Amino acid sequence: MKFITIILLSVLTFDLKAQKREDVTTIKFDSLSTNLPGVKRWIQLPSTGKWSDDGKVPAFIRWATFQFNNQKYYALIYEEISGYYKYPTIQRDWITVSSVDYAVFTASEYQNLLEKLSKKSGKNILVRTANNGSVAGHLGMKANEMITDELYQSISEVLKQSRMSKTNKVFAINSQVIDGKDIVRFLRPVDGTYTSGLLKNDYYEVSYSDFINTMHMQ
Secondary structure, eight states, rough: OOOHHHHHHHHHHHHHOOOHHHHOOOOOOEOOOOOSOOOEEEEEOOTTTOOEEEOOSOEEEEEEEEEEOOOOOOOEEEEEOOOOOOOOTEEEOOOOOOOEEEEEHHHHHHHHHHHHHHHHOOOEEEEESSEEEEOOOOOOOOOSSSOOOOOOOOOHHHHHHHOOTTTSSEEEEEEEETEEEEEEEOOOEEEETTOOTTSSSSEEEHHHHHHHHHHOOO
């Protein structure tokens, strides 16, 4: 019995020594757009009812393509600014944090979105995605600093656990013609539980051509 134990331990030791260090396989972007230009944020102030374009705009909003399990996907990648109180009980010492957030769309969802935007009907388009996530960033982050191994790893893990439910985030967007100008209004993906008031009193606005060119990775 002692002899058998020694043999088993020897085999186990050999197996452990024989294991190679291998990096986890993650996605890599095949294409990456430039930063979406000319974005403004419009907010209707509750106190006065007047519209203001002083709202903060993310440091970057970009589109990317990649392959996962031999399928093509599209990712909307954007900066998210949030924060928390150091002393939440008395709501004191607010700490602002930045993150790189993303929403992933299938090729059919992406093509369907392009088709609906081309109609410029003004009707809200709500795309619910099961694949969204976030990685830590830093304040003052520039567009070229957002692509990291952590982002690739996060997207890969999210796709492995993909599951659709009512709590998945919703990407709300519409296209229309205002005063002879083609525009797109949208929000960063938000909680999909309540969608009735989206794009009513708070939205980002950009020219239609700039938004579409960015989607085409131009």
